[in-house]
Amino acid sequence: MAILSAHHVTKRFGGLLAVSQFDVEIQENSIHSIIGPNGAGKTTFFNCITGFYRHEEGSILFKGEPLDGLSPDRITRQGIARTYQNIRLFQNMTVIENVLVGGHVHLRTGVFGAVARTRGVMAEEAKALEEARHTLRFVGLAGRGDYMAVNLPYGDQRRLEIGRALQTRPALLLLDEPAAGMNPSETEDLMAFVRRLRDELGLTILLIEHQMRVVMGISEVVTVLDYGEKIAEGTPAQIQRDTKVIEAYLGRRATA
Amino acid sequence: MNARTRSDWMAPVKSGLMGGLIALLIAMVGLVEVSVKRPILTADGRILLSVGQLLLLLPIILMCYKAVQVFAAGCEKVTDRLGLLATGALSGFFASLVLAALVLLGRVINLRTVFIRASPDLFNTLTFGLGLGGGSVVLLLFGALLGGLVAAITLLPDRIRRPLVLGLALVPLAAILTSALFAGRGFSVPVALLVGVVAAALTFAWRQTQPKLQDRVAALSPSGQRTYQVFRWLLPVAIVLALPRLGAYPSEVLVNVGLFVLMGLGLNIVVGFAGLLDLGYVAFYALGAYAMAVLTSPEMTWHGIHLTFWQALPFAVLASTSAGIILGIPVLGMRGDYLAIVTLGFGEIIRLVFLSDWLKPFLGGSNGITRIPKAVVGSIALDNSPKLYYLILAGCVVAAFVAIRLKDSRLGRAWMAMREDEDVAQAMGIDLIKTKLLAFATGATFSGLSGAIFASKLTSIYPHSFHVLVSINVLGVIIVGGMGSIPGVVVGALALVGLPELLREFAEFRLLMYGAALVFMMLTRPEGLVPEARRKLELHEADGEV
Numbered sequence: 169m170a171i172l173s174a175h176h177v178t179k180r181f182g183g184l185l186a187v188s189q190f191d192v193e194i195q196e197n198s199i200h201s202i203i204g205p206n207g208a209g210k211t212t213f214f215n216c217i218t219g220f221y222r223h224e225e226g227s228i229l230f231k232g233e234p235l236d237g238l239s240p241d242r243i244t245r246q247g248i249a250r251t252y253q254n255i256r257l258f259q260n261m262t263v264i265e266n267v268l269v270g271g272h273v274h275l276r277t278g279v280f281g282a283v284a285r286t287r288g289v290m291a292e293e294a295k296a297l298e299e300a301r302h303t304l305r306f307v308g309l310a311g312r313g314d315y316m317a318v319n320l321p322y323g324d325q326r327r328l329e330i331g332r333a334l335q336t337r338p339a340l341l342l343l344d345e346p347a348a349g350m351n352p353s354e355t356e357d358l359m360a361f362v363r364r365l366r367d368e369l370g371l372t373i374l375l376i377e378h379q380m381r382v383v384m385g386i387s388e389v390v391t392v393l394d395y396g397e398k399i400a401e402g403t404p405a406q407i408q409r410d411t412k413v414i415e416a417y418l419g420r421r422a423t424a
Numbered sequence: 425m426n427a428r429t430r431s432d433w434m435a436p437v438k439s440g441l442m443g444g445l446i447a448l449l450i451a452m453v454g455l456v457e458v459s460v461k462r463p464i465l466t467a468d469g470r471i472l473l474s475v476g477q478l479l480l481l482l483p484i485i486l487m488c489y490k491a492v493q494v495f496a497a498g499c500e501k502v503t504d505r506l507g508l509l510a511t512g513a514l515s516g517f518f519a520s521l522v523l524a525a526l527v528l529l530g531r532v533i534n535l536r537t538v539f540i541r542a543s544p545d546l547f548n549t550l551t552f553g554l555g556l557g558g559g560s561v562v563l564l565l566f567g568a569l570l571g572g573l574v575a576a577i578t579l580l581p582d583r584i585r586r587p588l589v590l591g592l593a594l595v596p597l598a599a600i601l602t603s604a605l606f607a608g609r610g611f612s613v614p615v616a617l618l619v620g621v622v623a624a625a626l627t628f629a630w631r632q633t634q635p636k637l638q639d640r641v642a643a644l645s646p647s648g649q650r651t652y653q654v655f656r657w658l659l660p661v662a663i664v665l666a667l668p669r670l671g672a673y674p675s676e677v678l679v680n681v682g683l684f685v686l687m688g689l690g691l692n693i694v695v696g697f698a699g700l701l702d703l704g705y706v707a708f709y710a711l712g713a714y715a716m717a718v719l720t721s722p723e724m725t726w727h728g729i730h731l732t733f734w735q736a737l738p739f740a741v742l743a744s745t746s747a748g749i750i751l752g753i754p755v756l757g758m759r760g761d762y763l764a765i766v767t768l769g770f771g772e773i774i775r776l777v778f779l780s781d782w783l784k785p786f787l788g789g790s791n792g793i794t795r796i797p798k799a800v801v802g803s804i805a806l807d808n809s810p811k812l813y814y815l816i817l818a819g820c821v822v823a824a825f826v827a828i829r830l831k832d833s834r835l836g837r838a839w840m841a842m843r844e845d846e847d848v849a850q851a852m853g854i855d856l857i858k859t860k861l862l863a864f865a866t867g868a869t870f871s872g873l874s875g876a877i878f879a880s881k882l883t884s885i886y887p888h889s890f891h892v893l894v895s896i897n898v899l900g901v902i903i904v905g906g907m908g909s910i911p912g913v914v915v916g917a918l919a920l921v922g923l924p925e926l927l928r929e930f931a932e933f934r935l936l937m938y939g940a941a942l943v944f945m946m947l948t949r950p951e952g953l954v955p956e957a958r959r960k961l962e963l964h965e966a967d968g969e970v
Contacts, residue, residue, distance in 0.1 A: 218851060244853035258844035261837075264962045268834075269841040273853035275834045279862065282833035283826050293833075301962060313962020336853055 171196040171340055171372050172217070172248075176226035179212055179396075186212040187223070188396040194340070194374055199366055201375045201383045203407075204393035205416060210376045211253060213393070214342050218250050219243040230340070245273050249338035251329045253345045253376070257317040263328055264313035267300040270335030300335065307331040307361075323354055327361075334365075340372045341365065347379045355379060359386050384408065392416065433514070436491035440515035440571070443487025444522025447480045451526070451550075453936065454541040455479055458929040460549055463610030464599040471610070475927075477549060478596055481570070484519040488571040491515035492578050509575045516571020517564060523550050524560045531556055583631060591624030604926040605674050664817070668810035675809035677925045679881065682816035683874050684921045687894075688901045688913035689823045690870030695899065696908035696956070697836060698863035699843025701764040703895050704771025707751065708744040708868040710890035712875025714778060715740035717793040717885050718786070724793065726786055733799035733880050737873075744872020745865050752864035756857055759846065771895055779887035792886035799880050812881055819877060820914075823870045827910055830866065832959065839863055840908075897921070900938055904945055906952020915953050 172194040179187040187209040194200045202210050215221040217228055219240040228235045235243055249270075258266050275296055281289040304310050307327040312320065317328060326346060333341060343362070347355045359382055365371050377383045383390060384404040392400040392407060394416040400407055407413055450456060460476030495511040527547050529535065535542035551559020552566075577585060595616050602608040611619065641652050668675045687709060694702045718724050719736035731739075751770050755763055778787050787793070799806045799815060806812050830836050838859045841849040850856050879885050897920065905916025920941070924934050945952070 220847065220851070240847075240850045241853045241855050244851060250851060252848070256845055256848045258841050258848070260844060261840055262958055262961065265837055265840070268961075269837050269849070269852050269854070272834060272838055272841075277834045279830070279835065279866070282835055283829045285829060289833075296834075297961060304962065311962070314958070314960045316958075332852065 169196050170194060172228065172230050172374070174213075174217075174226065174228045177213065177216060177223045177228060178225035179209070179216055179221055179223045185396045187216065187393075189226070190393070190396070190398055192391050192398070192401070194372060195389070196372055197366060197370060198388045199362065199373045199375065199386050200389045200391070201377055201387040202391050202393060203377065203380075203383055208393040209396040210393055211344055212396075214250060214344055214374075214376065217243070217342065218248060241273075244336055244338075247337070247339035248342065249333035249336045249340075250342035251326075251333055251344055251346060253348065255322075255325045255329055257325055257329060257332070259316070259318035261317060262313065263309060263315050263317055263320065264297075264300050264304065266317050266328055266332050267303050267313075267335050268296060270303075270332040271296050271299060273336060303331045303335050306334070322349060326350075326358075330361075330365075334369070338371065340374060342374045342376075344376045345378060346375070347377055347382045352381075355382060358382070362386055432495070435494050436488075436511045436515040437518050439487040439491040439494070440484075440518030440567075441522060443484040443515070444519035446483035446487070447519065448522055448526060450479050450483065451523075451546055452539050452541050453933070455930070455933055456546060456549065457541055457543065458933075459927075460545070462600070462603060462927070462929065464596045464603075465616055466610045466612055469609075472613070473596075473610075475596075475600060480523070480550075484516060484567065484570060485574055487519060488512050488515045488574040489578070491571075492575045496578070505579060508579065509572050512571035512573070512575025513568040514571065516574070517568040519571070520563050520567025523567075524563050527551055527556065527560060527563070583628070586631065587624040587627035590627045591620040594623045595620045601926070605670060668813045672809055675813050677922055679809050679812050679816050680925055681917045681922045682813065682820055683878055683881075684898060684901055684917040685820045685914055686816065686823055686874035686877075687871050687898045688905070688917055689820070689827050689910065690867040690874075691898045692902045692908065692910065692913050693827060693830070693839070693870075694863050694867035696902055697831060697843065698839040698860065700860065700863060701760065702767045702864070702867070703764050703892070703899070704751070704767035704769065704774070705867070705871060705898055706890050706892060706894040707771045707774035708747055708871035709875040709878070709894060710774055710778060710887075711747050711868075712740045712744045712872030713879040713885050713890070714787060714793070714875075715743040715872070716876040716879040717788075717796050720880075721793050721796045723788070723795050724786075733797060733876075737876055740876040740879075741869055741872045744868045744875065747872075748864040748866075748868025749861050751868075752861045756860055768892065768895075771892055775887050775890050775892075778890070790887065792884055794884035796879050796883045796885070798883065799877075806880075812877075816877055819873055823873070824910055826866075827870075831910070835859070835862065897938075900942060902952075904941060904953060906955045908956035909952060909954050912952050912954040912956070919953070 170193040172192075174190055174192045177187055177190045178185070190209075190213060192202075202213065204210055212221060216223045217235065219235065219238050219242070222237065230243075230246055230248060233246070235246065235248075238246075258269060261269070275292055277289050277292060301310075301313065304313050307330055309320075309324060309327055309331065312324065317325065320328060330341075330343070330346070346362070347358050350358060362373055362375070363386060366373055375383070375387065384407075387404055390400075390402065390404055390407045391398060392410070392413050394412075399412045399416060400410045402410070456476040456479055458476075459479060460474045461471075462475040463471045463473075464475060464478060465471070465473040492508060492512050492515075495508055526542070527550050530542050530547050550563060552562055553559070554562055577588065580588065595611065598619055599608075599611045599616065603610050641649060644652060667678055687705065690708075691702065691705050694700050694705070716733070716736050718727075719729060719731045719739055720733060722730060724730075751767075755766050758766060777783060779790055780787075781789050783789065784791075799812075801815075804811065806815055838849065838854045841852065841854060842856065842859055846856065849859075878889075882889075901916035901920050902913055903916070904920055905912030905914070920938065924930060924937070930937060
């Protein structure tokens with residue numbers, strides 16, 4: 169069953185067609201990659217899903233319900249979380265505070281509760297903290313919770329960003345180039361980690377990635393975008409043989 | 425010892441000249457002239473050291489220190505002690521050279537046609553009253569000696585240096601405070617020595633015993649630790665409660681500080697926590713004050729309602745809170761500079777509304793509103809500063825409590841996330857509209873409370889009390905104190921509101937000193953005097969892994 173489906177999604181910036189009549193179906197509990205040359209419209213599509221951009225045409229359905237026109241925070245509440253191409257942590261907050269912010273939507277405390285600090289509020293905070301510690305352990309950042317996020321090494325910042333997204337308890341996780349800037353062994357770890365997210369947490373993963381090793385290694389379905397249009401879709405093996413894809417990446421003569 | 429190049433010797437000369445120039449500026453704008461009568465050290469009624477002289481010394485000391493630091497930064501451990509001392513002395517020499525040049529120039533041509541502050545009195549101060557020739561030489565030697573002394577102090581081991589510097593800094597501070605508060609005559613040499621030595625000795629002893637004490641406390645049982653916490657707070661609380669005993673004038677100053685602490689706590693939520701730069705914050709202060717005035721003053725007959733302070737207080741605070749939300753709605757989509765400019769406009773609009781002839785029958789226009797009754801508790805009217813102090817103190821305690829609780833909650837985290845990255849905060853499921861309006865409303869509430877107390881304190885209010893400068897002052901308070909830091913607000917208010925209030929002779933230099941303080945803070949300590957502390961959350965309890 170498709171957890172997310174997009175129909176004829178079109179996003180324009182002035183005269184530029186960033187995403188054009190894009191259709192895609194993301195199967196539940198799958199790892200689905202979107203690839204394409206720079207500027208193909210991949211991140212724009214992510215921004216349309218998460219509500220940061222409004223697409224002019226088409227619609228995006230999540231679990232059968234339309235997301236069109238919802239604000240980003242409402243979409244997150246539906247169960248979609250994301251990470252960013254250029255890591256965007258809350259830099260001057262501690263690691264565990266970052267994760268706790270991810271848990272924001274699952275807490276109820278209001279102004280008066282926060283000031284009065286009733287037993288219910290205290291219990292909720294304690295539970296949130298426990299869950300945040302659990303998430304830190306899961307992403308491999310146990311013991312670093314009290315560091316400032318800005319002080320973490322690059323790889324750990326990536327993990328933290330994923331941890332923060334996980335704390336919103338999503339059903340669908342959008343990862344925007346998670347392997348960017350990683351060396352081969354870190355990339356290997358990341359691939360195993362993404363599989364764990366799917367297998368252990370039962371998430372659906374939608375991935376934008378440039379490293380073909382990652383894309384071909386873990387995806388079940390690959391969708392290829394070029395100039396905002398879908399030019400191919402299929403298993404990694406099918407994509408590797410697709411002449412249109414090779415053309416888009418390497419130019420026309422390479423297909424000959 | 426590595427060979428020093430020429431540029432290594434240029435650095436201290438440069439810092440020295442810079443220090444001298446700053447001292448020159450301080451002298452030329454007249455800061456020295458107004459404060460040369462305020463004594464710090466006296467002997468037999470003669471002033472040995474005045475605030476004016478200290479103001480000349482401070483930039484020189486600071487720049488010598490900087491030169492010494494630059495010198496020491498070049499090597500792991502200072503082996504070249506002589507070089508270090510020479511650096512300090514050189515820097516001090518060139519600083520005093522600038523001042524000596526001024527004296528010389530002042531004798532040759534009449535500077536006073538342009539610089540009216542270049543008075544014979546100033547030259548006399550600069551030459552230690554020894555005349556041109558001898559005085560200049562003494563001045564130069566003194567500068568070099570001072571620089572050398574600064575360098576020598578940095579050479580001392582840490583455990584001696586810190587108490588010594590603290591003792592040295594505390595003496596003038598204590599002398600100025602006592603002279604300002606009690607119209608005292610500064611310290612005589614023995615008293616100054618006593619204060620300095622005691623302060624230094626206490627610091628030294630405290631630094632020796634503190635680690636041991638902490639171990640002892642950590643070894644206590646939970647109930648024992650609670651008792652320790654109670655006792656630890658007992659003394660500060662007692663001091664804070666006893667402060668009005670200092671007299672009417674100090675209480676008056678403290679009440680003004682308290683009004684700014686209250687506003688600062690509010691603005692700290694808006695700017696420090698949530699990162700929303702609000703420059704029209706005075707609007708809510710004005711609204712609180714006007715709501716109080718309109719509801720309580722017998723002059724206001726158009727509505728036929730006359731409440732007491734306590735009856736009107738909830739309405740005044742509520743008026744500000746609602747205004748916080750109403751003024752917050754149009755700026756929800758704005759960020760950074762745009763938000764600052766629009767809120768600045770709002771602040772002015774509110775003031776102009778209160779000033780307008782159009783609303784004069786209702787708000788008094790430029791005549792303001794007078795005859796606002798004092799607050800009454802039981803049978804005691806809070807009609808003087810020592811009594812009002814407790815009212816404002818209670819307000820501050822409540823506001824600080826609320827601010828601390830909010831900061832360490834889900835809402836505080838949402839504010840901080842919004843401050844760090846608004847888009848990502850929203851992507852984490854934070855409702856920006858609710859969260860922003862909550863920040864504006866809480867901030868406005870504290871400000872309204874402050875305004876209401878202000879109105880009943882003065883018993884009359886006028887639109888010009890709510891000038892845009894109040895907003896800027898509050899912002900200065902939280903910047904100097906440390907953005908997002910609650911103790912910082914108190915320290916900032918004491919420094920920016922309390923000190924100028926005490927040192928009345930500097931009244932006309934207030935803005936200049938604000939500017940200087942802000943620039944200095946941004947250069948040396950951008951995080952503020954008391955930076956925002958972070959709670960340790962992960963390893964709070966025994967968690968096992970490290």
